[in-house]
Amino acid sequence: MPLVGSALANRRQDLLDGLDPEQRAAACAPRGPVCVLAGAGTGKTRTITHRIAYLVCSGHVAAGQVLAVTFTARAAGELRARLRPLGVEGAQARTFHAAALRQLRYFWPRVVGDRQWDLIEGNKLRLVGQAANKLGLPTELEVLRDLTSEIEWAKASLIGPDDYPAAVARRSRDVPEPAERIAELYRTYERAKSDAQLLDFDDLLLHTTAVLEEHSAVAEEFRDRYRCFVVDEYQDVTPAQQRLLDAWLGGRDDLTVVGDANQTIYSFGGASPRPLLEFTRRFPDATVVRLERDYRSTPQVVALANRVIGAARGRPAGSRLNLVGQRPDGPPPRFAEYDDEATEAAAVAARIRELLDAGVPASEIAVLYRVNAQSEGYEQALSEAGIPYLVRGGERFFARREVRQAMAALRTAAAGEPQGELVTMVRRVLAGVGLTEQPPSGGAAKERWDALLALVELAEELAATTDGATLGRYVAELDQRASAQHPPTVEGVTLASLHAAKGLEWDAVFLVGLAEGTLPILHADGSDEAIEEERRLFYVGVTRAREHLSLSWALARNPGGRRNRRRSRFLYGLLPEDHPAARVGRQQQKPMEPKARCRICGAALLATMEIKLGRCGKCPADIDEDLLARLKEWRVERARELNVPAFVVFTDATLVAIAEQRPADTTALVAISGIGATKLERFGADVLAVVNQRHER
Incomplete structure (x- = not known):
């Protein structure tokens, strides 16, 4: 009523x-x-x-x-x-x-009329790989992922194959292969997909939009x-x-x-x-x-977050939110510098053990990093410390064997129209698939037990929020959560990338690996826009913490290695004055913003791209197009040899700078921003050979 x-x-x-x-x-x-x-x-x-x-x-x-x-x-x-x-x-x-x-499936019979096309779920790489092989493009897994990402970016941006090269040039976008070749791959992939009557995820948006725009009766019914x-x-x-x-x-x-x-x-x-x-x-x-009232984090975490994003360049008016912490005071954020990554991971595990002993649940602790490859060291360190953990992006909760068995048993029980209190019925059913009164001591058996207990806790939550909740309603909730990949909380420290952490929060967060080349990521250097996106990613990481926030970095990758790394530029100005690394940081700030002048008109250069090219935006480009093409060909070959994306060798921006400045020796080569000692050692001789080959012609 x-x-x-x-x-x-x-x-x-x-x-x-x-x-x-x-x-x-x-x-x-x-x-x-x-x-x-x-x-x-x-x-x-x-x-x-x-x-x-x-x-x-x-x-x-x-x-x-x-x-x-x-x-x-x-x-x-x-x-x-x-x-x-x-x-x-x-x-x-x-x-x-x-x-x-959902909409496309509903309207398909009316606007198409024949058999509905299947949705590509896990085999898009296979189709892209077939198209790449047909065109003679690399088919290594990492390269295919980069090529697939380019097709997805183009479709999300409403850019077709014919317009792709111009769009890439207009945005100065780093691409894994020449833009014209990717456009041909994009065209070939779309043709193969259409011939097989398949749709990818991007097609769902594009086709549904087309249906609504082109069929007024359908649009009217929807609206x-x-x-x-x-x-x-x-x-x-x-x-x-x-x-x-x-x-x-x-x-x-x-x-x-x-x-x-x-x-x-x-x-x-x-x-x-x-x-x-x-x-x-x-x-x-x-x-x-x-x-702007922040109810998640302590004022100490909020203050640090405001300083992180307050240092961003070119913030539009609509983004100038200044968070105001609403929670009671908490501990100040911790900053720590370590000799190497293994020492950093061991120290993080030790600090997590302290938090666990102080009563912080493992599920309320997260270790966040920039790239997934960083998880391995922390998995090892936590395992050695006997601390349970979950890798976000690893095995999905509802795909686990014990969870699938539990859901099958619950469905069977629900079909029998059982009577009783929901939580009691769920516990009784799950006892038949391994849920004991007391947890196992540890290992894989404890992980399975924790997953089953999470199902019980979900039943408790449903019973508390829904009057007369039945076992059938609970099973329907489980099915809906499985479909949405919305799992219940399982006890264990979360390991996740910063991207995967978006939308989540924990009592304690460890931001690790905060070194130049990792955050900001190496290939972002050379683009002010990309650097600012990395800063926003760091901001997202900081704002995941409710109370305890730890930030750390290592000076070397391996024990005994050269301690030549610098902490992330995003940390400058954040460390307390009395922190041991603060004095070093002030000394290191100066090289971050070199005082460069345009090689043509002499004007001061401020933007990263201007510094890289050695000229201001007002002065005309003096690029050797033939040399640039040769450099890109060389880069593709080296990337294949090293089995890495092309931009890891050199970004497009760096190749453009080389083709403009045409360095004759190593001194001139390292003067180009983005070419340091490591790049010079690995690629310097090759690059100079390509440049000199051009000069000899």
Whole structure:
């Protein structure tokens, strides 16, 4: 029975109680365009869900007319889980791709009429590899991954094969093979996919958009079904996603977007904060709310995060959020420098043991790094210390053998219409697949036991939030979570890359490997834009910590190796004055910003790319195109020999600088930014040979 009168007013007030003034303003904003600029830890998911519930409760929209989209299946699952206790059943919360797949499958018979094409899930690399082999391109796994990423970037950016080379040149994008060759690969892959009647994930967005744009009857039916749209993580929207969103809206403006430009970390995949930053230009009457009260982290962590992002260059106005910590004081962030990576990993494991002994749960501790290859040292160190851990991106929870067995047993039990209290029934069923009263002492048996216990805890959560929760309802919840890859919490320290950590949080976070060449990553140097994205990635890492934050770096890779690494430039100015490394850091800052002048007009050079090229942007380029082509050919060959992506040898920007300056000797070569002692030793003779070969002609 719908609520009326005072009951409705009380229900609406209940939905607003507990929200801060800014969250409340967003939740009860009128229908129409709403932009929520939400800093890290400011309660954006709470704000989104309460806004949806408030709109439904107020009668502005029916729950089934709401479509909320976000960027991970886990986040979509969390939205659904948060809406349920608010009394909202039937609202759709999905990823862009999941929503598009559902719509495309529904409308396919009407717009195509024949057999629905299958979706490529795990074999895209195989198709790309076949196309690459056909064209004589490298087919090593790492190269194929880079080539596949380029095709995905192009499709996400609405760039077709014919326009790809010009787009790459316009953006000065580093590519693993010559742009024309990648364009041909892209064309060949699309043709093979079409011949086999297959769709990839990017096609879901593109084809669904085409259906809505080209079939008015379909668009009308869809728009009658969905009236209200909510987009989470709007700073990460791609052109393809934005175009689909525009097709969904069809000129309407009942749209709420939530995002933080300071957390844009997927530009390499085509994401852009521009739609978020230009939202009010598109919708001049939009309600804009800024969430800056940080409820996640202590003031000490918040202060460090503000200093990290405050040092960013060229921050647009819409990204200038200044977080204000709301929690009680906590310990200051720790900074530590180690002789080598093994010593760093052992020290981190020792500190984690201290936290565990102090009562911090293992599931509330994370070790975050820039690249997945860094996990191995920490896996070893934690294993040696007897500390359980989980590698995020490793084996998925719902794919584990004991979890699959448990779910099968639960489905069988649910089919028998059992009676009883939910948690008791779940424990009884799971006892038959290995859940004992007391946990095993350790090892693989303890890991299996922890996974089964996590299923029990999920039943406890459902029973606490849903009146009369049944075993059938619980099994349906499990199936939905498995589909969304939204696993329950399992006890163990999390090991994850900074990208994989987005959207998560822990009581204690260790940011490790904070050395130049790792963060920022080596191939980002040479592009101010790429460096700033690395800074935002560091900011994301810092803001994952609730209370304990440790930041560390090593001066050498291996024990006994040369201690010639420098800590990340992002740490300068963050260390306490009395920290042993602070004095060294001040000495090292000067070389980071060399005073260079244009070799043509003599003007001071400030931008990284200007310094690399040795000329300012106003002066004309003097590039030897033939030499540049030869250098790229040489780079492809060396990359194949070393089995690494081409940009690891030299970036496009460095090759352009060489082709412009045409160094005649090693002194002139190392004068080019980005060519240090290591690069000179490995590639210097080859590069000079290519340059001199050109001179001899």
